[in-house]
Amino acid sequence: MTAPAAPPAAPWSLPGEEVAAALGTDARTGLSSADAAARLAADGPNELPRKPPVPAWRRFLAQFADPLVYLLILAIVISVIAWVLEGAHGVPVDALVILAVITLNAVLGFVQENKAADAVAALSAMTQASSTVLRDGARVSIPSAQLVVGDVLILGEGDQVGADARLLSAASLRVIESSLTGEADAVSKRADAVAADADLADRTAMVYRGTSVAQGSGQAVVTATGGATEMGAIARMLDAVEDEDTPLEREITRVSKMLGGIVVAIAVVVVATLLALTPERTADSFIDALLLGVSLAVAAVPEGLPAILSVVLALGVQRMALHRAVVKKLSSVETLGSASVICSDKTGTLTRSEMTIQEVVTASGSTVVTGIGYEPNGHVAPDADGDGHPDGEPLTGALREEVTVVLSGGAMASDTELAEDDGVWSVVGDPTEGSFLVAELKLGTQGSREGRFTRVGMVPFTSERKLMSVLYTDAKHGTTILMSKGAPDVLMERCTRVRVGEVDQPLDAAARAEFSAHIADMSGRALRTLAVAYRDLDADEAAAVAAAGTDGVFDHLEQGLTLAGVVGIIDPARPEAAAAVAEAHRAGVRVLMITGDHPATAGRIAADLGIAAPGARVLTGRELSDMDDAALTDAVGRVNVYARVAPEHKLRIVGALKAQGQTVAMTGDGVNDAPALRAADIGVAMGVTGTQVTKEAATMVLADDNFATIVAAVREGRRIFDNIKKFLRYLLSSNMGEVLTVFGGVVLAGVIGLAGHSDSGVVLPLVATQILWINLITDSGPALAMGVDPSVEDVMARPPRRPDERVIDAAMWRGVLLIGAVMAAATLGTLDIFLPGGLIETSLSVDDLATARTAAFTTLVLAQLFNTVNSRSETVSAFRHLLVNKWLWGAIALGVVLQVAVVEVPFLQAAFSTASLDLAHWAVAVAMASLVLWVDELRKLVRRARLGGRV
Structure with a gap:
C-alpha cells in the first residue's frame, strides 16, 4: 500500500507521469482496491461540503422570529394581564385569538417553505453519477463519490468528469466546461503541460469536476476530490457571503417597530386622558383607565397582518410555481418586484445553449438557414442580397449542390449524434458538430448518404491543428474520400480548388479574397466560422488507408483540398428573451449580461436581445481586474455587457451595484454563478441546466430555465407588493378608525350626548x-381578499421602487389618518344622531344607549367594508375595475350578513350588547358609513390633479 504525496501545487504545469508518480499511482494499472479504500477512509467521500440540515423544530421556531410577531406576543401578555386584573372571568378571548393567528402564520410559513425545499430537491434529483477508473489493472465503474486522489479516470464521450x-493521454478530447467557466464552446484538451500561471480556462492539461466530455477519449489521474476541487473552491466562496434580509423583511421589521411605538403612545395618551377626565382618581378608576388603554393598544395592532402576509406570499409562490418557478423563501417573491437590475448569465439563460448554423457561404453566394436550436424545424434558402434574410426563392441549381456538400460534409x-426523445431534440457529443446534423436535416439531404458511406479512419482535431478529417469509402463511386472541417484560415x-456547382475549379486569389471578406463579415457579427473541404484519394492513397485501418496516421492527406464553403454558427438567443428584456426595460429594470464567453459573441447576443446597443462597450474580466473599486462603480453604471469574467468578477459587479443602492437579481446556471447568486438580493438558478451548488445558493429556481419567467416574477412581485400596501392601508386606517372612535367618544362624550347616560x-x-x-x-376576510387583488394599475409601467421607499410612506399615513378620522366622525355622528342632548x-x-350604540357599531363596520374598495389604490378611483375581485365582494357580502346577524339574532345580541335596528337606523348607518368612500374619492381626485393625470 503506497501513501500518496501531497498533490503538486500546479499539476497542469508538470508532465502527467510525474504527477501520477507524486500521487503514488501507476498510470498503467491505477490504484489497488486496498489503496483506494484507505484513501477514501482518510479523505472522505468525493462530495462537496454541505451545511448540516436545520432540524424541523428549529425551522418551525424560526417562523416566530419576526418583530411583528414579537409585538403580538406582547399583546397576548398584556391581554392576559388585563384579563387577570378584571377578575379572570371566562376565557381571555383576545389573547387566544391573537395566539391562534400567530400559530397559524407559523404553520403556514413552515409548510410552504418545506414545499419549496421538496420542489428544489426534486429538480436536483438525478441518477447517481458514476466514473470509470483503473483499479488493480482493470476498468471498473464506481460511484463518483468514491473517487480518491490518485485514481486513474477513463474518459469517453458523454462522460461526466467526477473529480x-x-x-x-488525450485523443481528440474536447470537454464542455460551461458550468465552470461560462464558455459555451467545447474546449480542446491535451496531455501536454501548460504554464503554471495559466488561467482556469487555459489549463488544457486538466479536466474538472462537473464538466462533461463532448468528444474523444482520454485518461487522467485524479488530483483533487470533494471540497478541494475547483467546484469545491467556489462552494467555499459561498460561505463567505452572508445571507441578508430581503427588502420586504427589512421593511416589515421597520413597520413593526413603528407600530410598537404607536401602540405604546396610544396606551399612554388614553390612560393619561381618562385619568385627567376622571373627577375621583381611585385605584379602581386607575385600573379602568389602564384596561381601556391596553384594549385600545391591542386593537391598534393589526393582529392578522403576519398571517395575511404569509398567505399572500404563499399564494404568490403557488402562482409562480404554475409558471415553473420554485421560490424557496416566501419573502423572496416580493424582492424580485423591487429589483432594479437583473444580472444574467448568457449561455443557457438568455441563449438556448444549442449551437445553430445560421449562414452558409459557397462559391455561388450566401444561404440562410432558418430555425434555431436542435429541433430540425426550418429551411435553407438563398440570400442574394446578403441581408441575412431568405429571399423567398427555393434553393436550386449550383447553390444547392454546394450547400449540400458543405452541410453533409x-x-x-x-463524432456526434442527434437524438430525439418524446419530441425533445438533443445532441450527444460536441454541440458545434451537432449543428451540422440539424442543418442537414433542414436541407433534407441526409437520406442521400445513408448506406452509401462507410467510415474507415479519422484525423483527430487538436488545438494546434484546428481542424479534423474523416475518411469514408463511397460505395456509389467506389472511391475513398476525405472530409475536413476546421478554422477557415x-x-x-490547404485548399487549391473550390466547389462550384457539381465541379471543382481552381481557388484563385479573387475567390480567396471573396471568401475572406465573407468570413470577416460573419466574425464581425459574432458568428463562429467553420470551413468544410474535401478531396478524393487516388488508388495508392486509398490502398494505404485500407491497409492502415482506423489506427493509421493520415494527416499527410490533408493537402490539395477542395473548399466546399464556410458556415456561420451561433448559440442563438431564446426567442422569448428579447420580449422579456423589453418588458424589463419598460418596467425600468436594467438587464446586464455577465458571461464567460467571448466579448464579440456576448456583444452580438446583447444587441440581438436589446440589452445593449450594437457596438456598445463590452468589459472583459481582465479589464475588471485592472479596475479599482471606484472605477468599477463608475463602469457598472454605464456598461451592460461583461465577458470573459471569473466568479470573483461577478461578485465585484454585484457588490458595486448594491453599493449604488440597486436591488440586484442574479440569474445563472453554472457553479461559477453561485457566489454571485448568494451575494445578490435574490439569486435565480436554472432548474434544468443548473448545478446542485447553484440551486442551493439561489433563493428561486426556474424549472424551465426560461428568462421570461424572471420578468413574470418581477410582475408578480410588484403585484404582491402593491397588495401588501393595499391591505396595510386598509388594516391601519380601519384600526385607526376604531381607536379614534373610542378616544373621541371619551373626550367628546358631553358634546355628542353620551355623558348623560351614566351617573359616574x-x-x-x-x-x-x-x-x-x-x-x-x-x-x-377583506384584507386577505385584497392580498389576491388583480392589479388595478399597470405595474410594469413604472420604475422599480427605491430601496428607501417605505411601504407606509407619508402619503399613506395621511390617507390612514384621514380615513380613520372620517370613520370616527361617521360613527360618533351616528351615535349623536340617535342620542338626545348631543350636537345633532x-x-x-x-x-x-343600546340602540344608538348598535347603530354606531354598525356604521363603523360598514365604513370599514366601504374602505375595502377605497384601499385598492392610492390614486385610482374605487369605481375603476370595481368588480374584478370576486373574493373581495364575497368577503364584503359575508361581513354584511354577519353584521345583520349580530344585530338581529337574539343570542348574539346578548353576547355583543346589541339591539335590533329598524330601517331608519340602517339607512342612516349606510349613509354615514359611505362618507368614507366619498371623502377618499375626493382625496384621490385632488391627488390625480396634482400628479397631472399620471396614475
Whole structure:
C-alpha cells in the first residue's frame, strides 16, 4: 500500500507521469482496491461540503422570529394581564385569538417553505453519477463519490468528469466546461503541460469536476476530490457571503417597530386622558383607565397582518410555481418586484445553449438557414442580397449542390449524434458538430448518404491543428474520400480548388479574397466560422488507408483540398428573451449580461436581445481586474455587457451595484454563478441546466430555465407588493378608525350626548366585545381578499421602487389618518344622531344607549367594508375595475350578513350588547358609513390633479 504525496501545487504545469508518480499511482494499472479504500477512509467521500440540515423544530421556531410577531406576543401578555386584573372571568378571548393567528402564520410559513425545499430537491434529483477508473489493472465503474486522489479516470464521450484530474493521454478530447467557466464552446484538451500561471480556462492539461466530455477519449489521474476541487473552491466562496434580509423583511421589521411605538403612545395618551377626565382618581378608576388603554393598544395592532402576509406570499409562490418557478423563501417573491437590475448569465439563460448554423457561404453566394436550436424545424434558402434574410426563392441549381456538400460534409466530419426523445431534440457529443446534423436535416439531404458511406479512419482535431478529417469509402463511386472541417484560415491554406456547382475549379486569389471578406463579415457579427473541404484519394492513397485501418496516421492527406464553403454558427438567443428584456426595460429594470464567453459573441447576443446597443462597450474580466473599486462603480453604471469574467468578477459587479443602492437579481446556471447568486438580493438558478451548488445558493429556481419567467416574477412581485400596501392601508386606517372612535367618544362624550347616560365614570361609544367583533369580521376576510387583488394599475409601467421607499410612506399615513378620522366622525355622528342632548338634534334623537350604540357599531363596520374598495389604490378611483375581485365582494357580502346577524339574532345580541335596528337606523348607518368612500374619492381626485393625470 503506497501513501500518496501531497498533490503538486500546479499539476497542469508538470508532465502527467510525474504527477501520477507524486500521487503514488501507476498510470498503467491505477490504484489497488486496498489503496483506494484507505484513501477514501482518510479523505472522505468525493462530495462537496454541505451545511448540516436545520432540524424541523428549529425551522418551525424560526417562523416566530419576526418583530411583528414579537409585538403580538406582547399583546397576548398584556391581554392576559388585563384579563387577570378584571377578575379572570371566562376565557381571555383576545389573547387566544391573537395566539391562534400567530400559530397559524407559523404553520403556514413552515409548510410552504418545506414545499419549496421538496420542489428544489426534486429538480436536483438525478441518477447517481458514476466514473470509470483503473483499479488493480482493470476498468471498473464506481460511484463518483468514491473517487480518491490518485485514481486513474477513463474518459469517453458523454462522460461526466467526477473529480479534478491531470490528463495522462488525450485523443481528440474536447470537454464542455460551461458550468465552470461560462464558455459555451467545447474546449480542446491535451496531455501536454501548460504554464503554471495559466488561467482556469487555459489549463488544457486538466479536466474538472462537473464538466462533461463532448468528444474523444482520454485518461487522467485524479488530483483533487470533494471540497478541494475547483467546484469545491467556489462552494467555499459561498460561505463567505452572508445571507441578508430581503427588502420586504427589512421593511416589515421597520413597520413593526413603528407600530410598537404607536401602540405604546396610544396606551399612554388614553390612560393619561381618562385619568385627567376622571373627577375621583381611585385605584379602581386607575385600573379602568389602564384596561381601556391596553384594549385600545391591542386593537391598534393589526393582529392578522403576519398571517395575511404569509398567505399572500404563499399564494404568490403557488402562482409562480404554475409558471415553473420554485421560490424557496416566501419573502423572496416580493424582492424580485423591487429589483432594479437583473444580472444574467448568457449561455443557457438568455441563449438556448444549442449551437445553430445560421449562414452558409459557397462559391455561388450566401444561404440562410432558418430555425434555431436542435429541433430540425426550418429551411435553407438563398440570400442574394446578403441581408441575412431568405429571399423567398427555393434553393436550386449550383447553390444547392454546394450547400449540400458543405452541410453533409460537415455532418460526416464529426463524432456526434442527434437524438430525439418524446419530441425533445438533443445532441450527444460536441454541440458545434451537432449543428451540422440539424442543418442537414433542414436541407433534407441526409437520406442521400445513408448506406452509401462507410467510415474507415479519422484525423483527430487538436488545438494546434484546428481542424479534423474523416475518411469514408463511397460505395456509389467506389472511391475513398476525405472530409475536413476546421478554422477557415487554417483549412483554406490547404485548399487549391473550390466547389462550384457539381465541379471543382481552381481557388484563385479573387475567390480567396471573396471568401475572406465573407468570413470577416460573419466574425464581425459574432458568428463562429467553420470551413468544410474535401478531396478524393487516388488508388495508392486509398490502398494505404485500407491497409492502415482506423489506427493509421493520415494527416499527410490533408493537402490539395477542395473548399466546399464556410458556415456561420451561433448559440442563438431564446426567442422569448428579447420580449422579456423589453418588458424589463419598460418596467425600468436594467438587464446586464455577465458571461464567460467571448466579448464579440456576448456583444452580438446583447444587441440581438436589446440589452445593449450594437457596438456598445463590452468589459472583459481582465479589464475588471485592472479596475479599482471606484472605477468599477463608475463602469457598472454605464456598461451592460461583461465577458470573459471569473466568479470573483461577478461578485465585484454585484457588490458595486448594491453599493449604488440597486436591488440586484442574479440569474445563472453554472457553479461559477453561485457566489454571485448568494451575494445578490435574490439569486435565480436554472432548474434544468443548473448545478446542485447553484440551486442551493439561489433563493428561486426556474424549472424551465426560461428568462421570461424572471420578468413574470418581477410582475408578480410588484403585484404582491402593491397588495401588501393595499391591505396595510386598509388594516391601519380601519384600526385607526376604531381607536379614534373610542378616544373621541371619551373626550367628546358631553358634546355628542353620551355623558348623560351614566351617573359616574366614563361611557364608551363601543364595548370591548364589539371592538373584537369588528376585528374578526373586517380584519381577516377583506384584507386577505385584497392580498389576491388583480392589479388595478399597470405595474410594469413604472420604475422599480427605491430601496428607501417605505411601504407606509407619508402619503399613506395621511390617507390612514384621514380615513380613520372620517370613520370616527361617521360613527360618533351616528351615535349623536340617535342620542338626545348631543350636537345633532333630529326627530331620530330619541333612542336608548343600546340602540344608538348598535347603530354606531354598525356604521363603523360598514365604513370599514366601504374602505375595502377605497384601499385598492392610492390614486385610482374605487369605481375603476370595481368588480374584478370576486373574493373581495364575497368577503364584503359575508361581513354584511354577519353584521345583520349580530344585530338581529337574539343570542348574539346578548353576547355583543346589541339591539335590533329598524330601517331608519340602517339607512342612516349606510349613509354615514359611505362618507368614507366619498371623502377618499375626493382625496384621490385632488391627488390625480396634482400628479397631472399620471396614475
